[in-house]
Amino acid sequence: MKNLAGLMKQASQMQEKMQEMQAKLESMEVEGASGAGMVTVAMNGRGELKRVRIDPKIADPSDMEMLQDLIVAAHADAKRKIETLTAEEMQKVTGGMQLPAGMKLPF
DSSP states (O other), X not given: OHHHHHHHHHHHHHHHHHHHHHXXXXXXXXXXXXXXXXXXXXXXXXXXXXXXEEOGGGOOGXXXXXXXXXXXXXXXHHHHHHHHHXXXXXXXXXXXXXXXXXXXXXX
């Protein structure tokens, strides 16, 4: 029974750390860029788009497809950065414990 009590305590501590990590990630803001910084997007740690900045020099009405592609690329860049930060924070919380394949935290 001692092992079970210890395991429950560890699970409770990990849950608290997970909640702290989620709050920290939600308050973070990550910027993604494309076109040598001519398009930038800002996202929070939950992946919500907060801002888009477009350099007026590339806002050519005759080439909207390029601008649209740059926005998508900047978003993808920000999303990759968020995923990296989340993985790093998760590593801290789990203490390097490997999760089963396909299991993603936070749930």
